[in-house]
Amino acid sequence: MNSRLISIIRKEFIQILRDPRTLGIILVIPIVQLFLLGYSATSDVRNIPLAVFDQSQSPEARALLDAFRAADYFRIDYAVNSQEEIAVLIESGKARAGMIIPPDYANRIARGDAQVAFILDGSDPTSASTALSAAQLIGQAHATDILQEKIARSGMPFELKPPVEVRTRVWYNPDLVSAYFMIPGVIGMILFAITSILTATAIVRERERGTIEQLIVTPIRSWELVIGKITPYALLAFLDTLEVLAIGHWWFGIPIRSPLSLILALSGLLLLSGLGIGLFASTIANTQQEAMLTVWMTLLPAIFLSGFFFPLEAMPKILQVVSYIVPLRYYLVIIRSLLLKGVGVAAIQNEIIALALFGIFIMGAAALRFRKRLD
Amino acid sequence: MQYLIHATNLKKSFGGNRAVDGIDLSVAPGEIYGLVGADGAGKTTTLRLLVGALRLDEGQASVCGYDILRQTEQARAQTGYLSQRFSLYEDLTVLENIRFFAEVRGLTSKEWLPRCLEILDFVGLAEFRDRPAGQLSGGMKQKMGLASALVTRPRVLLLDEPTTGVDPVTRQDFWQLVIKLVSTPLRLPPNSENLGGEKEGGQVSVIITTPYMDEAARCHRVGFMKGGRIIAEGTPGELRATLTGRILELRGQPLNLLRHLAAGDEDVEDVQAFGDRLHLRLRQGSAGQVLKRLPQRIKSGGGTLSDLRQVPPVLEDVFIALTE
Amino acid sequence: MTLPIVMVDNLTRRFGDFVAVDHVSFEINQGEVVGYLGPNGSGKTTTIRMLLGLLQPSEGQALVLGYDAFRETEQVRARAGYMSQKFALYDDLTVWENLSFYGGVYGVRERGRIASTLAQVGLTGHEDDLTKALSAGWRQRLALGIALVHQPRLLFLDEPTSGVDPTARRAFWDLIYELAESGVTVFVTTHYMDEAEYCERVGVMRGGRLLAMDTPANLKRQIVKGEIWEVYAQPLEAGLEALARTENVQRVSLAGDNLRAITQNGLTANRLKSRLEALGLSVAEVRRGEPTLEDVFVTLAKD
Missing domain, CATH: 3.40.50.300 (P-loop containing nucleotide triphosphate hydrolases)
Known part of the structure; x- marks a missing residue:
């Protein structure tokens, strides 16, 4: 290998190792982000605080409440004595849902036309809709139980069965755990953000310190300088990938259903895009702050339009079109497919081609702008 | 005051x-x-x-x-x-x-x-x-x-x-x-x-x-x-006075040889090249002897001396003498 | 007769409306130490950067070591050494790591060459010192070592001594003279008027124009016409005004505790003294002064 390239890479490694704080940040931040996003960015609804105004105080009402307690969607936090109290609790955000059991609930059960009122805070539509269907399900199941009991008591010799039953089966993520969806996304985001930011700042730092001027007057070629500067950071990014994968697998229980080599190889394609964007930003920016800002400006929309937090299908048409130039979008499809589905290359070849094309394009554009000159 | x-x-x-x-x-x-x-x-x-x-x-x-x-x-x-x-x-x-x-x-x-x-x-x-x-x-x-x-x-x-x-x-x-x-x-x-x-x-x-x-x-x-x-x-005057009489300016050819000859003199503390001439700093009270001795040494060393004289010290001379 | 090492012809560089370097022409010969004297913003750095192909010229040509500085940039860079104003050092590397890094980039990998370059700039024994802990003087030497590691025949030094104390500055100039003795040609910029005295030839830059280029002695002789007097008079300000209004006083300026006057047509010390005393000033002494490069600069700047 050529001596100039080795010199740059060696120097870069010495600098990285000599600054343990930055190295630590590079290696620890992904873990922190993973835990943060793995636990917080979840749309699973659990333990919604519920306020109950039980006017009936009958064994029947307690049975209903037990049914709600049994499902861990709700947590009965408040037993109140008026409708107004429920309103106050929901307004103050202490309770997210309220249930009013009328005084004649037990009698009405016996008559077969009992009603309870269920009030829901709809300000967060995602969790509200989940809570709504959960409440309905719990209510229906409870009603079926009561009916069955009644029939059993009446001594009729048949079992109650609904005429049609839809049997659902969820593939890949049978428990519908959000983490399965989020963690592959986190891997993509971290890889992309770290490579682009580190590349941009590492190169701009040379400009800030004035060392770039000294490097330009040496016989080093532009490509050697670029490759030499980004290789160490690409390796660090791979290390981060492995780290996040390992934690995702062993801590969050994410399946890894494809060979590691394939995962790393296709992650390399995303690195190409990240490095390219970082390099491009470094040709625009003169200071590290400028470089950071430039990268962030592209990073934020890229993350939102990648389908990381929100499904692309739900976005307006125009944003869906824009999302086609976001490399992370393709990578998320690729990494989710590889981890959760264990599909082969053929199933995701369009995404792979798109990601590769983007990487080559942005690298090429950056390389054209990166000159061994000061003006 | x-x-x-x-x-x-x-x-x-x-x-x-x-x-x-x-x-x-x-x-x-x-x-x-x-x-x-x-x-x-x-x-x-x-x-x-x-x-x-x-x-x-x-x-x-x-x-x-x-x-x-x-x-x-x-x-x-x-x-x-x-x-x-x-x-x-x-x-x-x-x-x-x-x-x-x-x-x-x-x-x-x-x-x-x-x-x-x-x-x-x-x-x-x-x-x-x-x-x-x-x-x-x-x-x-x-x-x-x-x-x-x-x-x-x-x-x-x-x-x-x-x-x-x-x-x-x-x-x-x-x-x-x-x-x-x-x-x-x-x-x-x-x-x-x-x-x-x-x-x-x-x-x-x-x-x-x-x-x-x-x-x-x-x-x-x-x-x-x-x-x-x-x-x-x-005051600048007081500071310069510490070196009065101790700075000589020397011109001649070839400059390199003159530099080595001058630096070899036992009373010369420092030699500095200034383009086409040299400045020598001398030990206290040795100016008379050096002015007599150095031209002969240059002659026998094979150099040509065109000018050797005392010059007033500048503050930079003083600073250097103090920090060496 | 050998060709000049550097030939610059009508070199010009504009940044928008601003002319940083304005039709500059000069030559540098083998083994010379040539200075480029001027204040900040006078076009010194821009000139050097153009000679190394770091900036494209707007007009003009330059031949460096026989190569076209703008079309054969890599040939020039491989043979020339450059020490930039900022001292391009990596603070988080040691002295040895800095030098061997730049060595590696130039293809110099033998440890012996790195060690001898360190010895040349007097840093032997400091190999493992972290660069950020070095004093300004030692940083300057390391930066010089980096410019020398590939043994160039031509050395461009851009303000190598700014911010360095006078002792380190003199030691640095000793190094430059040793290099010149070994046949290296040196082109050095400075904004210190007194430092330009060290150079064999000096170019005076102002506002992007090269006002003159010659030996310091010739510049002083040819440009500063008239006699120079150091006038010790009190009060200084009144003296300044009086001399400024005196006939045959070409220029008068404050020089610390005295006034510096350049006179013409045989206006002598005694006449100066009596003129000032007639105006009620007390004159302690009037003595002959030597012209300086600052006098040269100011005279040139006025024309």
Whole structure:
């Protein structure tokens, strides 16, 4: 290998190792982000605080409440004595849902036309809709139980069965755990953000310190300088990938259903895009702050339009079109497919081609702008 | 004598690094004191201590009799400070810039206008008052910086490397302003808040830092700084006198050979090439012998001597002799 | 007769409306130490950057070591050494790591060459010092070592001594003279008027124009016409005004505790003294002064 390239890479490694704080940040931040996003960015609804105004105080009402307690969607936090109290609790955000059991609930059960009122805070539509269907399900199941009991008591010799039953089966993520969806996304985001930011700042730092001027007057070629500067950071990014994968697998229980080599190889394609964007930003920016800002400006929309937090299908048409130039979008499809589905290359070849094309394009554009000159 | 700046045993460390390591300073009214030294010698830190921008680790300092630790605000009110990279707002006009500095230093709306006009007149920028600062030449920016430091009519002026990298013509103008400032007593009564009981018409004291030795010669008194200490102090004349008669200038051919021959002489402490000639520093009292001995040695060594004579020492010679 | 090492012809560089370097022409010969004297912003750095192909010229040509500085940039760079104003050092590397890094980039990999370059700039024994802990003087030497590691025949030094104390400055100039003795051609910029005295030839830059280029002695002789007097008079300011209004006083300036006057047509010390005394000043002494490069600069700047 050529001596100039080795010199740059060696120097870069010495600098990285000599600054343990930055190295630590590079290696620890992904873990922190993973835990943060793995636990917080979840749309699973659990333990919604519920306020109950039980006017009936009958064994029947307690049975209903037990049914709600049994499902861990709700947590009965408040037993109140008026409708107004429920309103106050929901307004103050202490309770997210309220249930009013009328005084004649037990009698009405016996008559077969009992009603309870269920009030829901709809300000967060995602969790509200989940809570709504959960409440309905719990209510229906409870009603079926009561009916069955009644029939059993009446001594009729048949079992109650609904005429049609839809049997659902969820593939890949049978428990519908959000983490399965989020963690592959986190891997993509971290890889992309770290490579682009580190590349941009590492190169701009040379400009800030004035060392770039000294490097330009040496016989080093532009490509050697670029490759030499980004290789160490690409390796660090791979290390981060492995780290996040390992934690995702062993801590969050994410399946890894494809060979590691394939995962790393296709992650390399995303690195190409990240490095390219970082390099491009470094040709625009003169200071590290400028470089950071430039990268962030592209990073934020890229993350939102990648389908990381929100499904692309739900976005307006125009944003869906824009999302086609976001490399992370393709990578998320690729990494989710590889981890959760264990599909082969053929199933995701369009995404792979798109990601590769983007990487080559942005690298090429950056390389054209990166000159061994000061003006 | 009543000193306007009086400091004893100033000390300041950053981490383990002693930036200022026991400095004593006394500057009288009407005096220009030069702090001379390289980057990192502690010049800027000393000024920042005196202006109260950094807190003293040890020692005492007063400005116009106000203790800079206990009476910081009064001391600051008497101090004008021009930092090394003084900033002006390029998109504001000259007058707007000065007004800003006047107002942040607490001048009221009644005071600032006459004061600004007076100071712009003093530095010779009156006719450019409505020009955006970004369109001023380097020298004019320099003067504007001085004007903004002077607008509160301070008794003490601290200038941090005001002339580094500046055109000699501009430098000359700048120095004339500084000398004019210290030689003319303040014409107007001091600031309304300057009720420290001082007399009208007192003279200004200036401390100026510079890396230029030739500039140091323009100060009334000079302190050479190195490693956070003042290693020598005196008027330029006093400092030069320590080397009087000990500097010789030598011209001849070939210069290299002459250099080695001169350096070989037992009474020559230092040889320095200056383009086509050499400067020798001699041991005290050896000039007579060297002037007699060296021409013979050069002749027998195979060189041609065209001129060998005593020259007056410059401050740089003194600094080097002190630090070697 | 050998060709000049550097030939610059009508070199010009504009940044928008601003002319940083304005039709500059000069030559540098083998083994010369040539200085480029001027204040900040006079076009010194821009000139050097163009000669190394770091900036494209707007007009003009330059031949460096026989190569076209703008079309054969890599040939020039491989043979020339450059020490930039900022001292391009990596603070988090040691002295040895800095030098061997730049060595590696130039293809110099033998440890012996790195060690001898360190010895040349007097840093032997400091190999393992972290660069950020070095004093300004030592940083300057390391930066010089970096410019020398590939043994160039031509050395461009851009303000190598700014911010360095006089002792280190002199030691640095000793190094430059040793290099010149070994046949290296040196082109050095400075804004220190006194430092330009060290150079064999000096170019005076102002506002992007090269006002003159010659030996310091010739510059002083040819440009500063008239006699120089150091006048010790009190009060100084009154003296300054009086002399400025005196006939045959070409220029007068403040020089610390004295006034510096350049006179013409045989205006002698005695006449100066009596003129000032007639105006009520006390004159302690009037003695003959030597012209300096600052006098040269100021005289040139006025024309």
